[in-house]
Amino acid sequence: MVNEKNIQKLTTLKVILQTINQVTDLNKMLQSVLKELIHIMDLKTGWIYFIDADGNFKLVTDYDLPPALCHEDKKHMCEGSCWCIDRYHDGRLDKAANIIECKRIDDAIKYEWGDTEDVTHHATVPLKAGNEKFGLLNVASPNKLEFNEEELALLESVAIQIGTAIKRLNFMNRDQKRASMFQKLGEVTTALHGDRNENYRLEYSASLIQIKFQYNRVQIECNEKKHEEKIGSSKKMTTITQPFNLGETSGSVSISNPSLDDIDRDIIEQLSQHLAIVFEHARLNQKGHELALIQERNRLARDLHDSVNQLLFSLVLTVRGTKEMTEDQDIHEMLNYMQELSQDALKEMRALIWQLRPQDLEEGIVCALMAYGKVLDLNVSADVHGVGELPSIMEECLWRIGQEALNNIKKHAETTEVWIEFNRDNKNVEMNIRDEGIGFNLNNEQHSPSLGLKSMCERAELFGGTVIIQSVSGKGTLLKVRLPMTKTYIDTHSVK
Numbered sequence: 001m002v003n004e005k006n007i008q009k010l011t012t013l014k015v016i017l018q019t020i021n022q023v024t025d026l027n028k029m030l031q032s033v034l035k036e037l038i039h040i041m042d043l044k045t046g047w048i049y050f051i052d053a054d055g056n057f058k059l060v061t062d063y064d065l066p067p068a069l070c071h072e073d074k075k076h077m078c079e080g081s082c083w084c085i086d087r088y089h090d091g092r093l094d095k096a097a098n099i100i101e102c103k104r105i106d107d108a109i110k111y112e113w114g115d116t117e118d119v120t121h122h123a124t125v126p127l128k129a130g131n132e133k134f135g136l137l138n139v140a141s142p143n144k145l146e147f148n149e150e151e152l153a154l155l156e157s158v159a160i161q162i163g164t165a166i167k168r169l170n171f172m173n174r175d176q177k178r179a180s181m182f183q184k185l186g187e188v189t190t191a192l193h194g195d196r197n198e199n200y201r202l203e204y205s206a207s208l209i210q211i212k213f214q215y216n217r218v219q220i221e222c223n224e225k226k227h228e229e230k231i232g233s234s235k236k237m238t239t240i241t242q243p244f245n246l247g248e249t250s251g252s253v254s255i256s257n258p259s260l261d262d263i264d265r266d267i268i269e270q271l272s273q274h275l276a277i278v279f280e281h282a283r284l285n286q287k288g289h290e291l292a293l294i295q296e297r298n299r300l301a302r303d304l305h306d307s308v309n310q311l312l313f314s315l316v317l318t319v320r321g322t323k324e325m326t327e328d329q330d331i332h333e334m335l336n337y338m339q340e341l342s343q344d345a346l347k348e349m350r351a352l353i354w355q356l357r358p359q360d361l362e363e364g365i366v367c368a369l370m371a372y373g374k375v376l377d378l379n380v381s382a383d384v385h386g387v388g389e390l391p392s393i394m395e396e397c398l399w400r401i402g403q404e405a406l407n408n409i410k411k412h413a414e415t416t417e418v419w420i421e422f423n424r425d426n427k428n429v430e431m432n433i434r435d436e437g438i439g440f441n442l443n444n445e446q447h448s449p450s451l452g453l454k455s456m457c458e459r460a461e462l463f464g465g466t467v468i469i470q471s472v473s474g475k476g477t478l479l480k481v482r483l484p485m486t487k488t489y490i491d492t493h494s495v496k
Helices: 002-022 026-040 067-077 083-090 103-110 149-194 198-213 262-323 329-356 365-375 392-413 453-461
Strands: 045-051 057-063 097-099 122-129 132-140 217-222 225-230 238-246 249-257 379-385 417-424 428-435 466-472 476-484
Touching: 002 026, 002 149, 026 045, 026 057, 026 132, 026 149, 045 083, 057 067, 067 103, 083 132, 122 149, 132 149, 149 198, 149 262, 198 217, 198 225, 198 262, 217 262, 238 262, 249 262, 262 329, 365 379, 365 392, 365 417, 392 417, 392 428, 392 453, 392 476, 453 466, 453 476
Parallel strands: 379 417
Antiparallel strands: 045 057, 045 132, 097 122, 122 132, 217 225, 217 249, 238 249, 417 428, 428 476, 466 476
């Protein structure tokens, strides 16, 4: 009978080892092994805890717990401290051991949570593989106060096999996770590089990453702009922030999740590199559009100068020569009128060419505006504080705003005297344009469209700047423009 019992135990132990080595689902393996172990040792119940490096524990599986330990959906098995977990965490529990008493069972009896089915003590053994520890295996039986050396040795042997299997499955799961994560990375980067929506690229990138990887929170910051996407909430979060820098693009991607490992860190690093490429490519692409637009304006300016402008100039000379060929007063008056019209048209054409291509912009925004003022027959005085080169796109913005302001003065102010004040420091660029013309009432909405205020404001807002107009009827107008120098990335879209 003894030999038959031993053979049965060995057979069952073989089944346990086969289950440990063959099952690829960790939870199923633990449930199956715990059940077989309880049967082979003629015990009643058992449970397994996973415990992390910080001492946090989780009940991962159990078998036939008495009603007292199932009280409130096993709540008291999943919280609070006990002897075995405390000893495991501080390193004093490193092999199979008898537990003299169990705090959880004592509490169940004390607070009358239900029937303990005469379970008062349990044995406990750490689950480990080499120096790596994973948790605890606990087993118990009614009225069993102590486990003998043979039983503890069997428990320790099975626990070592479970620990080895956990390590193997962890490696396998990590490989599967890595393959899955990098497949998702490929899909995300393909979508990012294929996106053509410049205005919402930041929002799209954060949303795409959050949805694809199901991270709790994704925040992307690029050149002082940032966007965050998140789902749910968690009191305890792990965050990895990875900066990126390429060309004139700099920023970071920040990922938060209840748990992040070295695979997530690799993914986040790869994402940051792709985001740097995407945003820098978008910046260069926008820059290319701007250069193409400038080239087209220059081409139109050259064509107008070489064709229409020359024809108008020839017309002025022809009218002037024709006047010298006749003494008829009526013809003289008609020729004078033609000369005035052609000179006005020539002046308008030169102003139009200036709008397309400011010839003095290479010498600075103030020089360009003063020269444009001369084209409009305005006397422009300038006061400049602070020197230094401005980004070409910012200079273009100031030029267009100033150009609109001078055109408005020419058309509406009934004055030719204009003052421009230009201030620049490390933080801001300020341009003030003032006249002492007839001014207007800011409450009168009829004047707003003619001033082009909306267009000027939109241009400044692209740089995070502001445009303010102060005007009093009969006392002139002051236009104040401020652009921040710190905004290195500008989400530009053309203002017509």
